[in-house]
Amino acid sequence: MEPSTPRRRRPGRLRAVAVGGLVLATLALAVVATLGLGGRDGRQPAAARSAPAATAPVTRQTLTRSVTLAGELGYGAPVPLTSLATGTVTWLPRVGATVRRGEELLRADEQPVVLLYGALPMYRPLTVGLQGTDVRQFERNLAALGYRGFTVDDAFSASTTTAVKRWQHDLGLPETGTVDRTRVIYAAGPVRVAQRLVPVGASATGAVLAYTGGTRVVTVSASAGEASWAKKGTRVTITLPTGASVTGQVSTVAAPAAPTAPTAGQGPADAERPGTGNATVQVTVAVADQRKLGQLSYTPVDVRYVAQQRKDVLTVPVDALLALAEGGYGVELAGPGGSRILPVRTGLYADGRVEVQADGLAEGLLVGVPG
Template sequence: MTGVSRRVRLRAAVIGGIVLLVAAVGVSAAVGFGGGGDRAEAGGAPPATATVTRQTLADLETTEGKLGYGATRTATARLSGTVTALPPTGSTVQRGRALYSVDNEKVVLLYGGLPAYRTLAPGMEGPDVAQFERNLRALGHTGFTVDDEYTGATADAVRDWQEDLGLPETGRVEAGRIVYADREVRVESHQADVGDLTQPGQAVLAYTGTSRLVTVELDVDDQRLAKRDAKVTVRLPDARTVAGTVSTIETVIQAGAAGENGQSGDAETKIEVTVAVADPKALAGFDRASADVVFTAAERPDVLTVPVSALLALAEGGYGVQLAEGEASRVVAVTTGLFADGRVEVTGADLTEGTTVVVPR
């Protein structure tokens, strides 16, 4: 067998051991590998090449968010009577102030995460007692110990508080007379009018927080994007961008749309993500507008990358890339990592930053 025949057979064997990755990465042109004669076909253009880069590779996903004041909550009546006062929409209600009034008696906003669920009176104990006493102390009332016990001293301080509010001085705290929220609230809308009759369970008003935020609803399949304290980028309607941080994540159940028969469809589970921005003033003037929120689904810092189209699927399994070395070229196997933005993380022998690889046409 002549030297020429051996070279031809060797070239054919190498080509036979490599197939192009067509379905997965869109490579559509065959390339040859040999001692150097394949860098350019006779009369044809030389193959395209790219450089191996070292970079932080990030898989970014964009979803639509709503600009506003975050999630909306509903204040529901716990007392029967007549609505006699409501704060204006858009106004702010702070701790110790009336959220609304029933029968001309105030229903007061306090701060805390545990809802009021029972009447507090001397002899009672529990975390709800401690939460209420913290609020009572914050409002300037003293003479009692802030703990989980509702004592006679607590009742005395409550009478002083009730006198300040113009409420009957009973020393007891009815659950229907207080509403707890995490912090001060902004009145979003009225669900009842002054003069309406109320009964337990009836919505009176809707409220939000006071900070300008971005709210995003994600499908459950995209829950991986929702990581507390994760950094995001918000693209505003005027094309400006502002940095943001995921502040809260909640699972919410949305009722299905009513069909022709009037019955609701299947409920849908969503992940509600609230994003706080570094500069809340940047959101001014965009109430209820839409904005794009860019999440980082995955990130790999300081890795070697090549264009996805440079990958070759090897017959024996796995992937490789064709190194361009002067007038010669050779294939080396690589291990792939993150795919993002048209590039892929790779590791392999003889693969370093600045290496030139062939990108099949």
């Protein structure tokens, strides 16, 4: 019997085995990618995952997204002051002066026109026998200036006439007992002279001054589309040029004005500071604690308001998020036995953190972050 010879494997079969092994390996990699078990780019196999190089804790907190606008600290928009007095302007207060109740706003033919506080304009002369809200408003001012002997009510009585004569004597006016409508101008409170609109020697009838309130405020300009946050009472944080911060509150929001063409040298709006472009809505912010403003006035400030807020939510650093191959995001949960990928639902992004939700996610767990 002839010795048997070994059987040779045909080359074609070897190639088939090699090709089959390659197909299985490719399918295995595809399954890993489909399950989203890769690294931060979705390509590292999950079976080889070890503890991440660096971790950060999952925290429970209030997440707030704020927007900062450009503002101006000053005294608000000037308002023209119209005098009804006849004759010639013989004196005007200096620009920047504050005029209070009972003090002179101007002199016409060397007779004073004084400031009183109230909402009603001086629309008629006041004399004995008249009744009305305007009488009560005047008598309230007379009493605030220290004059006595009459009752503050809607009736201009004989005792009111006596008090008016004393007031006129102190002002150097003829003691008629009748309040001349050209000698009184009403405003809501103390006024600060912003501009002289006429020189001394001009006619005393018409707009002679422009004034603002005596309290510093912040004004913010924003387009109509950016002003939905601005409602009366909205609280904001004002950052001063010194770096100090003070709390403010929206007091008024002007009606949207027609768009204006950009002025020479004006660039497009800054996306990071939405109030810096061509603006159409004027927002006024009141500052209750004027002492914190120091001596500052007519200076740029930053105004920050809360655009979105989520209370008591779980958050992780934004760079802890992993893009999953099947879409969406996950985080790498680190534990004693290694790590695993947990898909999460994201919410609000703010201050470098993001709101996340997932079954099995809890405060204090560690998630992987770039080392």
